Amino acid sequence: MRRSRSRRALRVTALSSATLVMLGLGAAYTAGYSGVGEVPEPDFSDGGAVSSAAAADQYVTGTSTGFVKDPDARYTRQSVITTPRGLNYVSYARTYKNLPVFVGGDVVVVTDAKGTVKGGTAGAEVEVATTPKVTAAKAKKVSLLIHPGDVAGEPKLGVIAGDGKDRLVWEVVIESRPGAEASRAHAYVDARTGEYAGSWDEITGGTGQGHYGGQVTIGTTTGSGGFEMRDPSRGGMRVLNDRTGQVLTDADDKWGNGTGSDPTTGGVDTQYAGGVMWDMLKTKFNRNGIDGKGGTASMFVGLAEVNAFYSCAGTGDANRDQTKYGRTSDGARQVNSVDVVAHELGHGVFCHTPGGSRGTTNETGGLNEATGDIFGTLAEHFAANPNDPADYLVGEEVNLSGRGPIRNMHTPSAVGDPNCWSSSIPTTEVHSAAGPLNHWFYLAAEGSAPAGKPASATCNGSRVTGIGLWPAGEIFYHALLRKTSGWTYTKARKATLDAARELHPNSCTEFNVVKAAWDAVSVPSQGDPTCTVTAPQPVPSATTPSPSAPASPSTAPSPSAPGTSAPAPSAPNPTATAVQTVDIDAAALRADINEFARIAQANNGNRAHGSAGYKASLDYLKQRLDVAGYTTRVQQFTHAGKTGYNLIADLPGRGDPNRVVMLGAHLDSVTQGAGVNDNASGSAGILEVALAYAASGANGDKGIRFGWWGAEEAGLVGSKAYVSSLATGERAKITGYLNFDMIGSPNPGYFVYGDDTRGTAIAAALKAGFAAEGIEPDSTDIKGRSDHASFKAAGIPTGGTASLSLAPAMTAAEAAKWDGEAGKPYDPCYHSSCDGAGNVDHDALDAHTDVAAYAAWALTGVKAPAEPTSTRVENPADFAIKDRSAIESPITVQRSGQAPATLKVDVDIRHGFRGDLEIDVIAPDGTAYRIKKSSRFDSADDVKVGQTVDASAEQAAGTWKLRVRDLYSGDTGTLNSWALTF
Incomplete structure (x- = not known):
């Protein structure tokens, strides 16, 4: 199996003194080495935080990097934020002639997880006299x-x-x-x-019975003589009485009576809403708390004002912030519905992202207010509480002053706010100045005429088609991570366009919608980026036999790795010509398997139809898919007196929605066991294919859809319910259905379904995928004993893979071909209690999932980059070489296939004693190729070398690095440039 390249964790990392860089004094280097002994290797661990910091430091302080520096400025790194999409954000504060730049001086540099600089935002060069005339x-x-x-x-x-x-x-x-x-x-x-x-x-405006949320579960802890409204699982989130300053307490952990004016009920609503916000940030954006470091504001109820507000202490620690919630004008209710509480906590996110809340006009304040509205809306949708249906109104349940909602995102003018941006926004009251951003978000998410939702008139008369709530939310969140002080609408426009392009490097759909939505609210362009991608080439239809579907033995860039752009040097991405080979992360599959096993263990040992274990499994999938940008829906059906559920996921904006390739797997187990091979294996496999497809930006000719079926073990009940619910026209849109059932048997086989003559093209794509894995599969007829039979009966072309046939044991021929055990069952724990976490072969699961991904890319029409001819790529950035230190200069290569046996490496170094230097080229997998060894007898100056190395064992795609280590004292120098020729 190939190496894992996926990373999905998010952290805000405080870097140690050993990796902090003295900025404003020249190029960045890894500091902290001792004066004697060996030079340590550079440290590029910690989820990409250290490598991102080093690359960003070099970009900001080095020469010839493309960053416009102010000669009188010094920069100090403030934070490094890594995200699950492989985009990292490094922020800096600036001083000018040793004076702080309060507003407009900060810098944010964007890198990928390997440390390649992709761009950033920065204030302009400063020029001003520094002697005051006013006291x-x-x-x-x-x-x-x-x-x-x-x-x-x-x-x-x-x-x-x-x-x-x-x-x-x-x-x-x-x-x-x-x-x-x-x-x-x-x-x-x-x-x-x-x-x-x-x-x-700085200030912007247990179980319990809440007034807005109804009967809800809240986080509490035991205190002296009872319980406290303090949630240790969410950063110690707590609710206090504003009059006494004390945490709310209760004797029996049964809080509130549901009435609007009861202080304890208000506490329930506030703690519940705060928990929703915390969970939403974690689930959707992998953000740990309000400040990204596990902190959150103290929340006070009982404020004697018709208001609610957030006070940001500006320390970088949200635990020192406060947010307070008052009452309505008639005193009948408290101001703490989910959207209002999340709105206030959204101010905390604005404060604790780069640039903070600092500005000099109401335009920044308006963007802050709209940010609160956006997070309030996201939290309300995330909560999905029937007592407070999700919408795009703010405070409609609270009814603060008896006039309904305080803001309306689809039609801001309905509550007196401007729909469109104008030059008067900087002097407009901050809550009203939120109108254009709220309007933009609705248009980007839902469009101007969404089905079943309010229409939204555009300022330029255009029609906008939305990309969905969560994709729009993710783009806006990443825009916040590149925010600088004094944020304006034009800067927000550019930040969201940059975020859309970087989050979706192989698609312009999201970029174009974001841009159209800004145009539709009249925010002018100011240095907008552009978006171009290579158009995908068509592949044969799933209804057309394609015996010649090519199998590519080469490995293309990982689908989960983001694309790269200036100023980082990279090789060009040539025109697409072949089916892309996709490598799914084996570690992620293992984590999914373990989670399904854990869910079963926590729910009476199974995940059967109608059980809590099944529902928890479905919820796990849905949360992962929602974060990735899928539009999900849960279909209910009834069988044997129990409610069953199917989960359907479509990826909006990718391919033709009228021609869809669908992948599916049943999610339920039998009651006897956890159902890990049968069929957590198939469910995990297509989940990771779905996540990889979304992350890659893949955009073929056809749309893609995924389905997880309930009650398969009871007779394909869930998939039959789904197919029967489709109108004839909707069925016709599904050009092929691929099924994955039991794909990780402990004595694994490698089978392709061969029981559907309409599915010839699907079978060809799956066999080509196995060929790319170096595996020769067999065909098998499983006689309609899985969910593909429901689709086949409706005339939809089908296919799939399995790690077993209907035979009782593996044959000798199969064992010889697949290194198995002849005469033994493929899965000895079939439909029994031992089908747990240990009943899976992870190599087989990885292979079958890679094949599923290959077929998904092929059948939807996504193509891999063609192999280019000779390509030279250079990093011209200067890197200072200090005594007894090490540097690494990166080059990102976008090229499929293997590196050549004659990879040429050109190096240009200025140095007073070249014998000090040891030089290696580091391949993307970490393999080092020696270019020059150190020698005290090599007394010449400088290094100018053109050397070839045999790198044919390496994949060309990825980040290559030149590592230069100075092993002695007395002479320093500069890496001027280096280059690779493939």
């Missing part, structure tokens, strides 16, 4: 005229930058007085002229 005392007086209150601390001198309006300013922090609306404003006064220059505000 700090006068700055206080000017600020207090605009923001009545009490000055906290002493004014600080610094700079606000951007749009050619750089200013030396005093920053004055003013806190509101008791009885006034809560505020902690950061006001800026021009330190040369005394003019007010703008501001921003």
Whole structure:
């Protein structure tokens, strides 16, 4: 089996002092080496955080990297955020002539998980006099005229930058007085002229019976004499009484009475909504808490105001933040429905992503307010609570002032907010200034005329087709991760376009919808990126025999790896000509198998129809698919007096929805056991194919659909219910159905279904997939004993694979061909209690799943890049070579097939004593090829070499690195450039 290349964890990593780089002093290098002994290897572990930090440091501080540097600036790295889509975000604060740049000076660099810089956002070069003419005392007086209150601390001198309006300013922090609306404003006064220059505000506006959520489960813990409303599983999330400052307590862990004005009921609603927000961030975006580091704000109920607000302490630690919830104008209800609580916590996400909440106009504040609305909407949809149906209205259940919702995302003007952006937005009240972004999000997610949902008139009269709620949410979340201070609508537009392009490198569908939605709300373009992809070539229809379907022995770039773009050097991606070979992550399959086994163990040992174990299995799949951008729906049916469920997943915007290839597997087990081989194996296999297809950006001629069936063990009940529910026209859209049942038997075979004459093309694609794995399969007729029979009976072409036939044991010929055990059953635990986590051959499961992926790509019409002719790719960035240190310079290659036996490596290094240097080329799999060894007798200057190495054992695609180690003291130098020629 091939190596795993998938990574799906998200972390915000605090880097150790050994890997922090002194910035503003030249190129980045791995610091912290001792003066004697061996030079350590560079550390590129930690989920890509360290390699991303090193590459970003080099990009910001090095020369010839494409980053426009301010000669009077110094940059300090603030955070490294890694994401499950392989895009990492490294943020920096800036000083100008040793003064802080309060607004407009921060930088975000975007890399992939291997450390290849893909782009970023940065403030403009600063040029301003740094000697104040206005005193700090006068700055206080000017600020207090605009923001009545009490000055906290002493004014600080610094700079606000951007749009050619750089200013030396005093920053004055003013806190509101008791009885006034809560505020902690950061006001800026021009330190040369005394003019007010703008501001921003830190404060933006167990089981229990809740008023909005009904009977819900909340996180509590035992306290002195009873229970506390504190959730240890969600970062210690807690609810406090605003009047007493104490955590809510209860004697029996049965909280609230459901009435709108009861403080404890308000606590239930708040803790429930906070838990929904926490779980949604984790499940959908792999974000750990509000700040990404496991922290969340303290939540207070009982505020004696018709309001709710969030106070961000600005420390980087959300545990020091507070959010408070008041009452409605009539006093009948508290302001803590799911969308309102998640809205306030969404301000926390805005504060704890790069750039924070800092700005000088209401435009940044408006984007902050709309961010809260977007997270509130996402959380409401995630909760799926029938007591509060999901919609695109904010606060409709609360009815704050007796006039219904406080904001309307599909029609902002319905509540008095602007539908369209205009030049007056920077001076519009912040809640109203949210209107255009809310409108954009609805259009991007649902479109202008979605079926069954409110129409949304566009500002330019265009028609927009949405990409779905969760894909739009993911794009917006990644835009937040590249946010800088002083965010504006034009910057948000560019950030979302960059995010769409990077999240979907092989598709322009999402990019074009995001762009059309911005145009539809009149936000002007300012340096928009462009999107181009190579058009896929057609493959034979699943209804047309294709015995010549090619089997490609070469391995193309991993479908889960994002594409690359400037400024990182990379080889060109040539025109597609062959079916792509896909490698599914074996470790991910193993994790899925273990999770299904755990679910069964926790639910009476099985995942049978109508059981809690089956429902938990379905929920696990649905959450994974929703995060990946699929449109999922659960179909209910009844059998033997129990409710059953099918799960259907479509990937919007990929291929022709009127011509669909479908992959399916049954999800249920028998009651006797966990059903790991039968059929967690097939369910896990097509789940990972679905996730890989979405992550790759694959976009063939046809659409793709996945199905997981209930009650198969009772007679194909679920798949029959699905097929019978389809109208004739809908059935005709399915050009082929591929079934995967028991694909990990412990004594595994490798079989392709051969019982459907209409499925010739499907069988050919599956056999080609096995050929790509180096496996010779056999055909088998399983006589309609799995879910493909339901589709075959409806005239839909079918096929599939299995790791067993209907024979009682493996034959001698099969054992010789597949290295099996003759005379023994393929699966001795079939339909028994021993079909648990140990009853699976993981190599066989990986192979069958790779074959499923190959067929999915082939039959939908996705093609692999063609092998190019000789290609040279160079990294011209300068890297400083320090005494007794090591550097690595990356080159990302997008080229299928093997590297050549005569891979040419050109190296140009300036150095005072070349004998100090040991030079290696590191292949994507970590194999090192020596270019030059060190020698104290090699006393010449510089290294200029063109050398060939035999790299034919390596895949060409991936990130190659030149590693230069200086083993001695006394001489330093610079790596000027290096290149590879394939």
